[in-house]
Amino acid sequence: MARKLKLRIWRGDADNGGLQDVVVDANEGEVVLDVIHRVQATQMGDLAVRWNCKAGKCGSCSMEINGKPRLACMTQVAAYGDDETITVTPLRAFPVIKDLVTDVSFNYKKAMEIPAYEHPTELKPGEARMAQIDVERSQEFRKCIECFLCQDTCHVIRDHEENKKSFAGPRFFIRIAELDMHPLDRLRNRKRTAQEEHGLGMCNITKCCTEVCPEHIRITDNAIIPMKERVVDNKYDPIRWLGSKIRKREGME
Amino acid sequence: METGVFSQSRAAIKERTLRTDRWWLQPAITFGVLFSFVIYATFRAFENKYYFAEPLVSPFYSPCLSSSCIEGSSLLGQPFNNKYFGIGISPSLFILIFPLGFRMTCYYYRKAYYRAFWMSPPACAVAEPHSKYTGETRAPLILQNGHRWFFYAGLVFNVLLSIDAVLAFKNAEGEWGHMSVGTLVLLNNAVLLWLYSLSCHTCRHTLGGRLRHFSKHPVRYKLWSWVSVLNHKHPTFAWISLFGVAFADIYIRAVASGAWTNFYFF
Structure with a gap:
């Protein structure tokens, strides 16, 4: 009716x-x-x-x-x-x-600033293998439909236009997390660049991105906070830092 | 020059938000409850009495490490004086920084107080009142990255408060094999604190979250999976464990001050 x-x-x-x-x-x-x-x-x-x-x-x-x-x-x-x-x-x-x-082109510019997946050079096409439990973790992030509602609601850029230069936003933090959690990605500096180039430290975890996500991706809990913890591993945890220097194995786990 | 939602290039809308729901309710409740807890905890930290009723020790004062601690209340001895530079210091002040720091840097509480106290933002899609924002990139908020150190300290406190709960199976004469309402109160407190700590994002990361290959670490993957289940409930555990601590202290204060009698089941 x-x-x-x-x-x-x-x-x-x-x-x-x-x-x-x-x-x-x-x-x-x-x-x-x-x-x-x-x-x-x-x-x-x-x-x-x-x-x-x-x-x-x-x-x-x-x-x-x-x-x-x-x-x-x-x-x-x-x-x-x-x-x-x-x-x-x-x-x-x-x-x-x-x-x-x-005009959502801001998001496309930010997408271009994130280095793509780098395949191991020693693996020929068809040789790469991943276990299902390793795939599942990043599959959640692949559900993203790029509606940019998370970007829209994020107060870091919504309320501060000037931050757009230095802040990639939640949609791209899940992209960075997906790649950093990828067992085969060769690029090992994603934690550093997330913090220093993409503005991860500006996020204050108020979870609005998670609240508005139509795909129910747990952006904050499963991508942003894990990335913040990985940054802490590298930058603010002297014991982990020392271990990585001695054993030279950043991100090798 | 206007910024944010009032920037020139954005849709010209004069309202800070067009939300029609009661978006202000949750931050208002959070503010009220957290502020009340801070007031009560500050009062109790400085009160320096009614924190021990054999065998019950208030979680605000355990472990009691000062020479002024009531006899029998010190689990780890009394390495600190009760006065420094002529100023009397409550035993609570030697230890509260650790549980306080753990909660202050907790990822959930950060969300709660950034919204409720700092209004950054007060709610989703509600414009914040600040003209500048740098997040957790510089002092003092960059210290939030120290959460894992407070997490480790929090685990030590959980062990000590669990021991307090076990010691509560004694009676007032120090004999084992008894159980009172106070025993249940301290057990409840210890269980809630463990749930809060184990569901923490740092715990989840430390146990397995930092791995790139789950498949190469099946045990850590399993632990990560279990903690991930708890992690879904982290905000709930954060609140009920806060109430648990406050309730345990209120109960022991009532018993120690004589306002209440600790009922023994056996």
């Missing part, structure tokens, strides 16, 4: 903009992206919204719904009360392009 849904949609661009009220029909079982499309089709033909799969797997329709970073395609209209007005805005950590579309 259709209901009249009150929406407030942010419309504008980098120069100016504001919230506009609209009332739209919403059918049972619909998600916020459905009603945004209906608004686009019936009332705001030039409303800009980025979307693709409508199945929570492409990470395109990231926006903020009632102030919370969410995927519009995974947010049920029924979760909101009949009298409630749903406010929809673009991601507030990134520059706005138009309406609900933001």
Whole structure:
């Protein structure tokens, strides 16, 4: 059964903009992206919204719904009360392009700054073998759909534009963790670069990235904190440091 | 120049947050509970009495290491004087830095107090009030990296407080084979502290998290797996063990001051 849904949609661009009220029909079982499309089709033909799969797997329709970073395609209209007005805005950590579309190129630049996996030179193609328990650990991180909701909610860059230069953000800490935990990756300085080049030390573990992740990746517990502990191994633990100097085996475990 | 969500390039929205839920409730509760604990712990640390009711020793004063400690309360002797530079020092002050440091640098408590006390941020997607932010990259917050040293010290305290719980199977005359409500209180305290420590992220890392090849270290992998299960509940253990310590102290204070009688089951 259709209901009249009150929406407030942010419309504008980098120069100016504001919230506009609209009332739209919403059918049972619909998600916020459905009603945004209906608004686009019936009332705001030039409303800009980025979307693709409508199945929570492409990470395109990231926006903020009632102030919370969410995927519009995974947010049920029924979760909101009949009298409630749903406010929809673009991601507030990134520059706005138009309406609900933001420029997330910051993330692609950060992705390029992280060195790729380096395969052992002594292994020929087809010779590499990994045990399932070693694979499982990083498979959690491979679930990332790059919706950048974690980047959007992270206060280090959301609230401090100037930190974008020196802080990669939670999405890329899981990438670094995945590679540093990879049994075959030859690059051994990821702990140092995570701290010194990608800003791991700026994270104060308030776990917002984990709270908003639509794939339920335990970003803080399984990637950021383990990486912080690995940095402590190398940098702030004199016993481990001494051991690594004597036995020359950083990261060889 | 405005920064953060009010930066010129971002969507022009004047509100710090558009969240409509009660996002302020959790940090407010955290602030209230932690602040109350800090006030109570400070009062008890300086009170310097009512911490021993044979055989029960308050966790705020165990191990009691000062020459002013009540006879029978010192598990490891009394290596410290009760006065330095003419100033009387409560025995609690010699030891509290260790459990306090463990909790202050704990990854969970960091989240809790960064949100509740420093509002950095107060809640997810709620703009923080600070104009600058450097995180844990410089003093004093870079000292958070010392968590593992406090973790090691915390394990020593757990052993000592577990011994206190075992000693609580004595009666007030020092005879073994008795059990009182105080015994249960100290046992509860010790168990909760072990759960809190073993579920800690540093423990998880030390036991197996630092490995790159789980498959080459099956025992450590198994230990890591078990601790990972506990780690899911770390915030819960952090809170209930805090209440456990406070409750144990309140109970022993009540018994030692004569306000309450320690009931013996046998």
